[in-house]
Amino acid sequence: xxxxxxxxxxxxxxxxxxxxxxxxxxxxxxxxxxxxxxxxxxxxxxxxxxxxxxxxxxxxxxxxxxxxxxxxxxxxxxxxxxxxxxxxxxxxxxxxxxxxxxxxxxxxxxxxxxxxxxxxxxxxxxxxxxxxxxxxxxxxxxxxxxxxxxxxxxxxxxxxxxxxxxxxxxxxxxxxxxxxxxxxxxxxxxxxxxxxxxxxxxxxxxxxxxxxxxxxxxxxxxxxxxxxxxxxxxxxxxxxxxxxxxxxxxxxxxxxxxxxxxxxxxxxxxxxxxxxxxxxxxxxxxxxxxxxxxxxxxxxxxxxxxxxxxxxxxxxxxxxxxxxxxxxxxxxx
Amino acid sequence: xxxxxxxxxxxxxxxxxxxxxxxxxxxxxxxxxxxxxxxxxxxxxxxxxxxxxxxxxxxxxxxxxxxxxxxxxxxxxxxxxxxxxxxxxxxxxxxxxxxxxxxxxxxxxxxxxxxxxxxxxxxxxxxxxxxxxxxxxxxxxxxxxxxxxxxxxxxxxxxxxxxxxxxxxxxxxxxxxxxxxxxxxxxxxxxxxxxxxxxxxxxxxxxxxxxxxxxxxxxxxxxxxxxxxxxxxxxxxxxxxxxxxxxxxxxxxxxxxxxxxxxxxxxxxxxxxxxxxxxxxxxxxxxxxxxxxxxxxxxxxxxxxxxxxxxxxxxxxxxxxxxxxxxxxxxxx
Numbered sequence: 130x131x132x133x134x135x136x137x138x139x140x141x142x143x144x145x146x147x148x149x150x151x152x153x154x155x156x157x158x159x160x161x162x163x164x165x166x167x168x169x170x171x172x173x174x175x176x177x178x179x180x181x182x183x184x185x186x187x188x189x190x191x192x193x194x195x196x197x198x199x200x201x202x203x204x205x206x207x208x209x210x211x212x213x214x215x216x217x218x219x220x221x222x223x224x225x226x227x228x229x230x231x232x233x234x235x236x237x238x239x240x241x242x243x244x245x246x247x248x249x250x251x252x253x254x255x256x257x258x259x260x261x262x263x264x265x266x267x268x269x270x271x272x273x274x275x276x277x278x279x280x281x282x283x284x285x286x287x288x289x290x291x292x293x294x295x296x297x298x299x300x301x302x303x304x305x306x307x308x309x310x311x312x313x314x315x316x317x318x319x320x321x322x323x324x325x326x327x328x329x330x331x332x333x334x335x336x337x338x339x340x341x342x343x344x345x346x347x348x349x350x351x352x353x354x355x356x357x358x359x360x361x362x363x364x365x366x367x368x369x370x371x372x373x374x375x376x377x378x379x380x381x382x383x384x385x386x387x388x389x390x391x392x393x394x395x396x397x398x399x400x401x402x403x404x405x406x407x408x409x410x411x412x413x414x415x416x417x418x419x420x421x422x423x424x425x426x427x428x429x430x431x432x433x434x435x436x437x438x439x440x441x442x443x444x445x446x447x448x449x450x451x452x453x454x455x456x457x458x459x460x461x462x
Numbered sequence: 463x464x465x466x467x468x469x470x471x472x473x474x475x476x477x478x479x480x481x482x483x484x485x486x487x488x489x490x491x492x493x494x495x496x497x498x499x500x501x502x503x504x505x506x507x508x509x510x511x512x513x514x515x516x517x518x519x520x521x522x523x524x525x526x527x528x529x530x531x532x533x534x535x536x537x538x539x540x541x542x543x544x545x546x547x548x549x550x551x552x553x554x555x556x557x558x559x560x561x562x563x564x565x566x567x568x569x570x571x572x573x574x575x576x577x578x579x580x581x582x583x584x585x586x587x588x589x590x591x592x593x594x595x596x597x598x599x600x601x602x603x604x605x606x607x608x609x610x611x612x613x614x615x616x617x618x619x620x621x622x623x624x625x626x627x628x629x630x631x632x633x634x635x636x637x638x639x640x641x642x643x644x645x646x647x648x649x650x651x652x653x654x655x656x657x658x659x660x661x662x663x664x665x666x667x668x669x670x671x672x673x674x675x676x677x678x679x680x681x682x683x684x685x686x687x688x689x690x691x692x693x694x695x696x697x698x699x700x701x702x703x704x705x706x707x708x709x710x711x712x713x714x715x716x717x718x719x720x721x722x723x724x725x726x727x728x729x730x731x732x733x734x735x736x737x738x739x740x741x742x743x744x745x746x747x748x749x750x751x752x753x754x755x756x757x758x759x760x761x762x763x764x765x766x767x768x769x770x771x772x773x774x775x776x777x778x779x780x781x782x783x784x785x786x787x788x789x790x791x792x793x794x795x
Contacts, residue, residue: 137604257602265598267784268761269590269754271470331787398743404784406753410731412743420739421602428601445780451600451737454664 130219131194132165133423138192139171141427143456148186149175150205152195179205183212190433192426193218197317199226203233206248207240215246215433219426223250224260225321225442227328238440247433248440251449253421254280255318255325258398259381261443263322264329266400266408273404276326279382281396282415283389284364285352295365295385296343298355304343304362315341315367316383323371323379329444332378334371342366350388363387428452431459463552464527465498466756471525472504474760476789481519482508483538485528512538516545523766525759526551530650532559536566539581540573548579548766552759556583557593558654558775560661571773580766581773584782586754587613588651588658591731592714594776596655597662599733599741606737609659612715614729615748616722617697618685628698628718629676631688637676637695648674648700649716656704656712662777665711667704675699683721696720761785764792 131151138146149161154177156164162171176182191209196202199222206216206223226234241248250256259278267273284295296304296313307313319339327334346363349356357363364386371379389396397413428449436446443449452459464484471479482494487510489497495504509515524542529535532555539556542549559567574581583589592611600606617628629637629646640646652672660667679696682689690696697719704712722729730746761782769779776782785792 140604253602261781262598264783265595265781268782269586269749269757270784271473271753271757271760273784273786329783331785331791333787405757406750408745408749410743410745412741416602416741417739420604424602424604424738427604444783447778447780448594448598449601450597450662450777451603451606452664453606454666458664 130419130423133419134192134194134426135161135165136167137423137427139167141452141456142454143458144427144430146171146173147188148182149173150179150182151175151177153177179208183209183214188214190215190217190430193220194426196220197222199223199230199233203237206237210237210240210244210246210248213244213246216248217426217429217433218248218250219252219422220250221252221255221317222321223248224252224255224318225325226250226440227442228320228324234440241440242438245438247436247438249429249433249436249443249446251422251425251429251443253416253418253425254316254383255321256443257421257425258416259318259383260322260325261448263326263400263402264444265448266402266410267326267330269408270402270404270406273330273402275378275380275403277380277382277401279399280415281384281389281394281398282418283387283396284385285387286419287354289354292355292387296362297364297387298357299343299362301343301345301360301362304365308341313341313365315339315365316385319367319369319381319383322381323369325442325444326379327371327373332371332373334373334379335375337369337371339367339369344384344386346392348391350391352387355387357387363389424451425449430456435461463752463756466752467525467527467759468494468498469500470756470760474785474789475787476791477760477763479504479506480521481515482506483512483515484508484510486510512541516542516547521547523548523550523763526553527759529553530555532556532563532566536570539570543570543573543577543579543581546577546579549581550759550762550766551581551583552585552755553583554585554588554650555654556581557585557588557651558658559583559773560775561653561657567773574773575771578771580769580771582762582766582769582776582779584755584758584762584776586749586751586758587649587716588654589776590754590758591749592651592716593655593658594781596659596733596735597777598781599735599743600659600663602741603735603737603739606663606735608711608713608736610713610715610734612732613748614717614722614727614731615751616720616729617718618720619752620687622687625688625720629695630697630720631690632676632695634676634678634693634695637698641674646674646698648672648698649718652700652702652714652716655714656702658775658777659712660704660706665704665706667706667712668708670702670704672700672702677717677719679725681724683724685720688720690720696722757784758782763789768794
């Protein structure tokens with residue numbers, strides 16, 4: 130993801146990529162151009178010391194693409210903020226850290242305020258498809274009974290670590306074992322999306338019920354990284370239901386698997402709001418997670434620079450649009 | 463629309479409806495409950511003198527549902543602003559007055575700033591379906607070639623003035639005559655939506671080509687207000703195409719007619735973005751214009767009260783969500 134974001138920043142007029150940090154020691158000193166797959170030397174060498182890269186490059190904003198968990202992400206975010214640098218993070222849990230990590234969120238918020246900068250967590254999911262887009266659609270409703278959002282995606286392009294986290298290629302028994310020992314996590318982001326939606330509409334969630342079921346393949350499914358035989362697990366069907374007043378009000382449904390088309394499963398996103406009025410939209414194939422996350426990381430730059438200092442969520446700021454001209458044009462005076 | 467908005471305000475905990483203004487002299491002194499179709503007296507009598515209703519009720523925010531044109535709407539908006547009252551207007555042209563009426567927009571902006579209040583134009587279309595929703599979706603794109611948004615709706619519930627503005631029930635000749643003498647206008651809002659999108663993504667529109675074609679009915683279509691015989695006009699197919707660099711980049715397509723289902727036409731909204739990545743979403747039936755506009759008028763209240771003073775558009779503020787709890791909970795401290 131970091132490579133794709135770097136390529137996008139390099140391609141955008143009005144943005145200047147001034148430095149690169151990696152936590153992977155073996156990348157230290159390598160030219161960024163080589164690491165991100167360009168056929169040219171950029172003259173930006175990868176630094177493995179965050180303090181040093183900050184001192185040498187003094188960026189206005191940093192995009193963090195190193196972690197999924199907020200507790201991991203927060204350490205570098207805090208360092209950046211203390212040096213007066215705005216931060217956009219694609220760590221899943223940073224999209225709405227207020228629920229799982231209220232103290233951390235509070236501390237990051239005041240740190241950002243006191244250094245006059247902003248922090249934003251973003252991404253396709255969590256961050257957009259199953260939360261911001263849902264919330265945007267609720268705006269046309271006078272009342273709402275239930276919200277159901279479903280994202281059926283294709284993991285075929287993903288590498289070993291993502292596939293392992295969804296149990297792809299395992300037997301059914303190994304899948305259930307993986308759930309027990311937390312090596313299979315399903316989707317990271319339901320808690321964040323649920324609570325973003327609930328906060329936006331003013332619902333107080335009593336409890337969230339989550340289920341993770343193996344998607345057992347009937348056919349052979351093969352990708353560059355894994356082969357799933359019939360009877361083995363092709364992915365994880367992760368679903369979360371939030372209750373308010375004893376009633377299931379928000380359902381987020383996210384079956385993730387490799388090669389879904391081999392069993393005639395069409396990927397896509399859908400949002401259904403039962404209320405006044407009913408709202409139902411859908412799109413197929415799904416909004417591509419990787420590309421969308423990279424684009425959001427870059428497109429949110431002006432929103433972050435224009436915002437009041439603090440820790441923000443995607444719903445606190447005006448929506449981010451594609452930047453199809455010089456990025457500086459999107460900054461408020 | 464005003465009646466529906468008033469009913470919604472009355473139903474929302476945390477909102478207090480303090481006064482009602484009508485420009486229709488015959489409504490002066492009538493109880494609001496009677497006028498908006500409630501079976502009870504509200505003790506709020508309709509005032510036809512705007513200055514007087516302001517003095518007597520001192521509202522925090524006014525919702526204006528009296529006009530479609532910005533030049534009409536601006537007079538009352540200005541009066542309200544000068545009395546320190548925030549204004550939400552559902553006048554179509556107030557959704558983005560900056561393009562057609564830059565001087566008016568500039569003047570309203572500074573008037574709002576100097577009185578420490580905000581002005582927002584909102585509505586289903588313009589204001590949401592063919593602009594805010596489109597812009598929100600562009601956020602997941604690194605690059606965009608073309609944007610096409612289409613809204614196929616049903617005018618059957620609308621009364622004589624809307625039907626006349628779309629030429630419903632006319633002969634084909636009378637329709638073309640109506641276009642010539644501007645009694646048939648088609649959709650009011652394309653210029654606003656086009657320029658909202660273009661500004662959001664940084665495109666400079668060179669020109670907009672608009673076409674208005676009669677939708678000639680093959681069958682008899684009847685509503686409470688009009689009967690369309692075969693060969694007569696069932697509505698207006700209004701389309702606008704914006705060009706950048708000689709290339710048609712934004713197409714907004716909005717055929718409006720009565721009883722479309724009688725010819726097997728399914729109503730709905732669709733947005734297609736050709737870019738990196740491609741994005742395609744749709745929903746059927748269409749997001750209902752009347753209900754959505756009323757909901758947005760009310761749901762934007764906290765966003766307007768939370769905003770910095772000035773004239774805003776829907777894309778300048780965080781998205782409005784449904785308010786499913788006490789409205790005061792949505793105000794920033």
